[in-house]
Amino acid sequence: MNYPVISKLIKEQREIKGMTLNDLEKVIGVTASYLSQVENGNKLPSEKVLFSIAYFLDIGSVKNNYQEKLITEYAAIKGLNENELWNDLQKFRADLLRTLEKSMNTSIDTVSKNKFKLKKGTLKVEPIDEPYFDLKWLLTQKEHEVFYGRDFNIRGEYSGGESKLDKFFYHRLRDEDIKIIHGIIEAYISNRYEKRKKEGD
Numbered sequence: 001m002n003y004p005v006i007s008k009l010i011k012e013q014r015e016i017k018g019m020t021l022n023d024l025e026k027v028i029g030v031t032a033s034y035l036s037q038v039e040n041g042n043k044l045p046s047e048k049v050l051f052s053i054a055y056f057l058d059i060g061s062v063k064n065n066y067q068e069k070l071i072t073e074y075a076a077i078k079g080l081n082e083n084e085l086w087n088d089l090q091k092f093r094a095d096l097l098r099t100l101e102k103s104m105n106t107s108i109d110t111v112s113k114n115k116f117k118l119k120k121g122t123l124k125v126e127p128i129d130e131p132y133f134d135l136k137w138l139l140t141q142k143e144h145e146v147f148y149g150r151d152f153n154i155r156g157e158y159s160g161g162e163s164k165l166d167k168f169f170y171h172r173l174r175d176e177d178i179k180i181i182h183g184i185i186e187a188y189i190s191n192r193y194e195k196r197k198k199e200g201d
Contacts, residue, residue, distance in 0.1 A: 005073045007041035013057045013066050014039075028052040047085075050074055051092040100125060113137075139182040146173045 014024060021032040021039070028035070030049055037043035038053075045053065054067045071089060075082040110116060114131035118124070131137045138146060148154070148171055155166035155174075166172070173181070 001044075002041045003038075003044050003077065004041050006044070006070065006077070007039050009066065009070050009073070010053055010057070011039045017057055019057070024053075024056070027056045044074075044077065047074075047088065048092075051089050054089060055093055055096065135185065136182075139178055139185070145169065146178055147171050148173055 014021075021035050024035055025032040028049065029052070034043065034049075038045050038049075050070070054070050058067050067089065068086075071086050072082055074080070075085045110127050114134040114137065115129065116125050116127045116131075117133050130141075147169070150171050153170050154177070155170040155172055
């Protein structure tokens with residue numbers, strides 16, 4: 001039997017997300033070969049795999065009713081109650097989020113200040129000492145130097161440099177560079193996205 005609607009939905013959504021089958025394999029925990037069969041319409045995934053695909057391909061995506069279409073089609077094929085299947089997906093999502101909270105096993109301070117690293121496209125979280133992956137924090141903190149690879153001679157290493165420090169760390173961004181970069185990013189984000197209201201507002 002073939003499953004063209006489900007296969008098309010999954011493949012299109014995966015491409016929208018810019019993920020390869022190997023990327024999806026790492027997140028969902030089934031082989032790329034298995035996922036390829038699903039995308040080719042030759043295999044119908046189990047409910048657990050379907051829920052994983054529905055959830056992880058939908059995170060942060062443009063609203064396109066992808067999950068609803070997937071659940072509707074799957075319920076029709078399997079002869080299941082669509083509302084019950086949708087509720088099971090919501091439970092699956094809630095369980096994943098509980099797992100996320102448990103894996104962090106940290107204080108509210110760690111969460112509210114982004115003191116963790118989150119593996120892209122997954123819920124694999126690891127607490128860290130400072131919010132190094134929070135770009136706003138990185139560009140506004142004053143304690144640590146900020147670098148940009150080792151490709152550019154920002155501090156003048158080849159012309160004698162300003163100090164011995166500059167000889168070795170010639171790729172340190174200058175304060176004025178950081179301020180300009182932060183301003184550009186802030187302008188871009190604020191023009192593109194709505195600011196989140198603080199709790200209690």
